[in-house]
Amino acid sequence: MMDANYLPFHASPAVPKYKAPAGAVDAHCHVFGPADKFPYHPKRKYTPCDASKEQLFALRDHLGFSRNVIVQASCHGTDNAALLDALQSAGELARGVAVVDPAISMQELEAMHAVGVRAVRFNFVKRLVDSTPKQVFINIAQQVKQLGWHIVVYFEAPDLEELIPFLEQLDMTIVVDHMGRPDVAKGVDHADFQRFIKLLADNDNIWTKVSCPERLTLQAPDYSDVEPFARTLVEQFPDRVLWGTDWPHPNMKSHAPDDGLLVDVIPKIAVTAELQQKLLIDNPMRLYWGE
Ligand code: 0GY
Numbered sequence: 001m002m003d004a005n006y007l008p009f010h011a012s013p014a015v016p017k018y019k020a021p022a023g024a025v026d027a028h029c030h031v032f033g034p035a036d037k038f039p040y041h042p043k044r045k046y047t048p049c050d051a052s053k054e055q056l057f058a059l060r061d062h063l064g065f066s067r068n069v070i071v072q073a074s075c076h077g078t079d080n081a082a083l084l085d086a087l088q089s090a091g092e093l094a095r096g097v098a099v100v101d102p103a104i105s106m107q108e109l110e111a112m113h114a115v116g117v118r119a120v121r122f123n124f125v126k127r128l129v130d131s132t133p134k135q136v137f138i139n140i141a142q143q144v145k146q147l148g149w150h151i152v153v154y155f156e157a158p159d160l161e162e163l164i165p166f167l168e169q170l171d172m173t174i175v176v177d178h179m180g181r182p183d184v185a186k187g188v189d190h191a192d193f194q195r196f197i198k199l200l201a202d203n204d205n206i207w208t209k210v211s212c213p214e215r216l217t218l219q220a221p222d223y224s225d226v227e228p229f230a231r232t233l234v235e236q237f238p239d240r241v242l243w244g245t246d247w248p249h250p251n252m253k254s255h256a257p258d259d260g261l262l263v264d265v266i267p268k269i270a271v272t273a274e275l276q277q278k279l280l281i282d283n284p285m286r287l288y289w290g291e
Helices: 053-062 081-093 106-115 134-145 157-169 191-202 227-236 259-263 273-289
Strands: 025-029 067-071 094-098 117-123 150-154 174-176 206-209
Touching: 025 273, 053 067, 053 081, 053 259, 067 081, 067 273, 081 094, 081 106, 081 117, 094 106, 106 117, 106 134, 117 134, 134 157, 157 191, 191 206, 191 227, 227 273
Parallel strands: 025 067, 067 094, 094 117, 117 150, 150 174, 174 206
Antiparallel strands: none
C-alpha cells in the first residue's frame, strides 16, 4: 500500500499551451508497478502510487510527445521487470535506464539491450538508497561500456564536490539528473551551481537533464525561480541537455505537479525553435536511439 503521506500524480493534467515539435522525447519518467504484477522492492525507501505503462503512454500522447525514456526508480530496486515490460510494449517508442546488481551477467545486460535499455543509473541520494562503494559502480560502468551504454547519475548539489573525481574517472557519457539539484535560493551565480557548470565545461562527455522545476522551486506551482538555472544550461550546452517530465513525480511533498504546466516551461528555458529541437529531439535521439 502506498505510503500514508505519498502524493499521487495529478489526475487530469492540462493540455499544454506549448506544442512540442513532432517526435519530442520525454527523457525522464518512470513506471511504478502495478504492485500486484510488479511488486516493489523489499528494501525500498518509499511505496509509491502505482503508475502503469498504459497511464504513461496516455500521458505521452496527451502532452503531444512521441517517445519516452523510462528510468528505473529506487522503489523497484534492481528488479527491472516493470521497466522491461513497459519497454517491450513500447517498442521503438521508448528506451530505458536500468539499475543493476553488481553480479549481473553480460547475458542479462544483452537481454536488456535487446528491449531498449541504453544506460544504468547510479543513485547517490541518501534518502532514496543505501550507499554503494564507488568501486562497485566503476565495475558496472566498465561492464555496460562494452554495450555502448552510458551512465545516469542522481545526486544533490552539496554532494557534487566529493563526487567530481569519481565522475571524471568514468570516461563514458554521463547524464546528471535534474541539473544536479541546485538550491535555487542561492542563485545561478553561487559557487555550488558554478561548480556544476564548470563540471560540464571541463568534461564534454557530461550531459544533464534540465528537469524537475517542481522539485527545485521554492514557490510552487510557479516555476519561474528555476528557469534561469535551466536556461543557462540549455544555452551553454545546447547539445548535451535533455528534458523530462519526471512523471509520476515520486516523493513530492509540496504539490502534485500538473504535467501540462511542466511542458509549458520548455519555451522559457529553450527560447528558440533550434534549442527546442536539440533539447527535445536531436539530443535524446542521438543518445538513446543512435540517430
Ligand atoms: C526522480 C526523483 C526521485 C526519486 C527517484 O529513484 C527514485 O526513487 O529517482 C526523488 O525522490 O527525488 O527522479 O524520480
